[in-house]
Amino acid sequence: MKLKNLTVKYGKQVSLDNLSVEFTNNGKIIGVLGENGAGKTTLINVILGRLNRFKGTRIVDESIAYMPDRFFLYENMRVKQAIKLFKQSFSDFDEARALKILAHFKLDPNMKIHDGSKGNHEAIHLALILSRNTDFYVLDEPLSSIDPINRAAFIEAIKNYRRKDSTVLIVTHLLRDLGSMFDEIILMRNGHLILQDTKKNILNKYSSLEEAYFEEVGR
Amino acid sequence: MRAYLSVRLRKILPLFIISIGIEIVFWLLRIAKPNNASISEIHDLWYAAITAIILFVTTYQLIKIYYLGSDDLINILPFSNELLTLIELVIYSGLTTVLGIVYQEINVYKSGVKLDVGQYLFSKLISLLSFYMLLFAFAMIFKNIRKVVVGESLILIATVLVIALEIFLFWQIEKSQTVHFMIGISSPDAQIHVVYLNILPYSFYGQSSAATHNLVNLGYLINGISTVVSGLIVILWSKIVKLNYLNLVA
Numbered sequence: 001m002k003l004k005n006l007t008v009k010y011g012k013q014v015s016l017d018n019l020s021v022e023f024t025n026n027g028k029i030i031g032v033l034g035e036n037g038a039g040k041t042t043l044i045n046v047i048l049g050r051l052n053r054f055k056g057t058r059i060v061d062e063s064i065a066y067m068p069d070r071f072f073l074y075e076n077m078r079v080k081q082a083i084k085l086f087k088q089s090f091s092d093f094d095e096a097r098a099l100k101i102l103a104h105f106k107l108d109p110n111m112k113i114h115d116g117s118k119g120n121h122e123a124i125h126l127a128l129i130l131s132r133n134t135d136f137y138v139l140d141e142p143l144s145s146i147d148p149i150n151r152a153a154f155i156e157a158i159k160n161y162r163r164k165d166s167t168v169l170i171v172t173h174l175l176r177d178l179g180s181m182f183d184e185i186i187l188m189r190n191g192h193l194i195l196q197d198t199k200k201n202i203l204n205k206y207s208s209l210e211e212a213y214f215e216e217v218g219r
Numbered sequence: 220m221r222a223y224l225s226v227r228l229r230k231i232l233p234l235f236i237i238s239i240g241i242e243i244v245f246w247l248l249r250i251a252k253p254n255n256a257s258i259s260e261i262h263d264l265w266y267a268a269i270t271a272i273i274l275f276v277t278t279y280q281l282i283k284i285y286y287l288g289s290d291d292l293i294n295i296l297p298f299s300n301e302l303l304t305l306i307e308l309v310i311y312s313g314l315t316t317v318l319g320i321v322y323q324e325i326n327v328y329k330s331g332v333k334l335d336v337g338q339y340l341f342s343k344l345i346s347l348l349s350f351y352m353l354l355f356a357f358a359m360i361f362k363n364i365r366k367v368v369v370g371e372s373l374i375l376i377a378t379v380l381v382i383a384l385e386i387f388l389f390w391q392i393e394k395s396q397t398v399h400f401m402i403g404i405s406s407p408d409a410q411i412h413v414v415y416l417n418i419l420p421y422s423f424y425g426q427s428s429a430a431t432h433n434l435v436n437l438g439y440l441i442n443g444i445s446t447v448v449s450g451l452i453v454i455l456w457s458k459i460v461k462l463n464y465l466n467l468v469a
Contacts, residue, residue, distance in 0.1 A: 010365060045465060050294075052461040053363065070469060072291035074230055081226060088222040089296050 001025075001047065001136065006056035008042050008191075015042040016054070017191035025062055025135045029158070029168045029181050034188035035217060040171050043188070044138055047169075062135035063092065069141035069171075071121050075114040079124055083109060092133040101127035101161050105153060118145035126154065130161045137168045143177060151177050179209040187216050223296065223303075228310070234276060235314040238269050239321055246325045266322045270315070274418065277311040278354060278375075286358040286370055289468045300464055301457055304358075308351035316343045342439065346415030349442040352449035353417070354378050359456050367467050382417040385441050389416050393434050414438030417445065 001023040008016040016039045023030070034040050045051035046058055048066055073082050079102065086093045102109055105123040107116075116124065122145045129137060142158070143151050158168060159181060172178050185202055187195035195202075195216050199209065206212040245262040252258055284290050285304045293303050320336060320343075327334045357374045364370035386402065401422045412431050414421045416438055423434060 045463075050464040053463055066295065068291050068295065068466075070291050070466075072295055074226065074292060076229055077226060081222070085222040085226055085296075088220065089298070 001062055002057070002059040003043075003046060004057040004059075006043075006046060006054055006058070008039075008046065008051065008054045014191050015039050016046070018056075019043070019191065019193050020056075021186070021193055021196065023136070023167060023169070025165070025167050027165045027167060028183040029170065030184040030186060031175070031178060031182040032169055032171045032186045032188070033173070033175065033213060033217075037190075038188040038217075039191040040188055041140070042191075044140060044169075044171060047138065063132075064136045064138055065129045065132040065134040067125050067129040067137070067139045067142060069144060071118075072125065073113050073121070077113045078109075079107065079111050079113065080109040082113070082124065082128060086128050086131070090132055094131045094133060097161060098127050098131035101130060101157055104157055104161070119147065119150060122146055123154070123157075126157055130157065133163045133166075135163075135166055137162055137166060138171075139168065140171045142170060142172070143174055148177070155181050175209055175213055182209075185209065185212070187213065189217050220298070223298070224306070226292075227307070231280075231310060231314070234273065235318060238273070238318050241265065241269075242318065242321045242325060246321075246328070249325065249328065262325070270318070273311075273315055273318070277315075277351075281308060281311075281351060281354055282358055282371060282374060285355065286362055286374060287367065287468055288464055288466045291466065294464065294466065301359075301453065304355055308348070308355060311351060312344055312347035315347055316340060319343050342413075342415050342435075345439060345442045345446065346418055349445040349449070350378075350382075350418040352446050352453070353381055356449040356452040356456070359453055359462070362462050363460075365465070365467060370467075381445070382419065385445060386416050386419065386421070389414075389421065389437060389441055393430075393437055416441060 003022070004020045006016045006019045007014070019039070021043075032040050032043070042051060044066075046054055047060060048064060049058075049060065077085075083095060083098050086098070087095050099109060102124070105120075105127070107120060107123055107127075111120070113121070113124070122142070126139075126142065129139070137158075139158070143154055146154055155178065158170075162168065170178060170182070179199075182199050184198050185195065186193060195212075202209065202212045206215065245258070245265070248255075248258050249262070281304065284293055284307060285300060288294060288300070293300065296303070320334075320339060323334050323339060354374065357377045360377075361370045361373045364373065402419055412423055412435065414423070414435055414437070421438065423431075426434070
């Protein structure tokens with residue numbers, strides 16, 4: 001997945017400024033971090049092919065499963081209907097895996113969506129998205145509705161239930177909770193990529209990921 | 220696609236099922252009290268109100284799905300937004316036509332006039348399709364405008380202007396043949412003929428049968444041309460212009 005010299009402007013506002021980034025499908029978990037307005041969502045929209053008016057080059061041949069940060073199922077659906085919908089819509093969808101992930105979260109497939117909590121909804125989303133056999137998974141703020149006690153179950157699901165050789169891009173602000181699972185970090189500021197490195201290298205330079213974030217983004 | 224249609228229909232159908240259910244209640248009331256004029260008047264008012272509500276709701280839904288991109292389930296599925304919008308507008312047109320047939324059948328029940336279902340179906344369907352396709356074409360033309368208020372206003376103003384233009388065109392061509400006409404009234408009366416110009420019923424009476432024939436055909440022609448031109452704009456625009464598919468209300 002290659003993005004070269006990307007520039008995206010909304011009127012006078014520059015959302016991405018001559019940004020180049022490359023992701024190889026190497027089974028890693030990559031954290032995409034930055035302040036609000038840094039350009040993370042714009043970058044994801046370009047990757048997903050939803051934002052097509054830009055300057056630069058986008059080369060994306062890999063398959064991508066995307067989990068938005070908003071609730072995307074209808075309230076009147078049952079979980080098993082959502083599974084059926086995904087099974088019929090995506091040829092790479094693994095129903096058995098979806099049921100396994102739901103069991104991991106102790107969720108009943110017969111549950112009506114509107115009977116579930118925000119945390120349940122997020123778990124259902126994650127089960128549907130991780131059950132696709134894609135090269136990349138893009139998760140936008142995956143733990144935003146999850147209480148601290150249940151976050152470990154989500155992290156475990158992301159680590160264990162996705163396609164084994166796939167790469168995960170996680171857009172998040174929850175560095176403290178998710179930092180431990182990242183192999184690589186991307187830091188963005190004002191539409192620029194200011195840092196892309198392995199967690200190991202970053203921790204050689206800084207005492208923690210939080211320190212790296214505040215030092216690099218706060219500059 | 221079957222599962223998607225089932226999920227989508229479960230979301231759309233309740234409004235139409237309730238409307239048709241109320242129509243059936245009116246049918247029973249009119250059978251039970253055939254000489255009560257108030258029931259007939261309330262029924263006509265109800266139908267005018269519910270068709271306006273359906274038009275408002277479906278217009279908003281179409282703009283929401285295509286222009287605003289705010290239905291994330293539709294965004295996440297691997298089908299093109301254009302295909303799903305097209306399916307959506309066909310469903311709206313079909314269900315609104317079914318509701319119209321039920322209303323017309325109830326209205327002609329006592330009058331002895333036989334409803335030409337085939338002709339009604341064709342005229343109503345093509346009128347609704349011409350409206351929704353026009354809305355779809357403008358939603359696509361203004362899709363890259365990120366200021367929601369500006370984009371939505373432009374879509375609605377442009378659609379209303381084209382409808383007004385169609386009515387003006389119809390009136391200019393056929394004014395010599397029309398003795399009396401009304402816009403916005405749909406009646407099953409045998410003496411009154413209705414032509415749908417886009418979504419507006421254009422009722423006329425007092426002219427010769429040849430003139431009636433011409434007026435009806437001209438209505439079909441204008442709606443047909445409008446539908447085809449809107450369809451061509453949708454195809455060409457989606458091929459020529461780079462469109463963004465962002466959720467504008469996120």
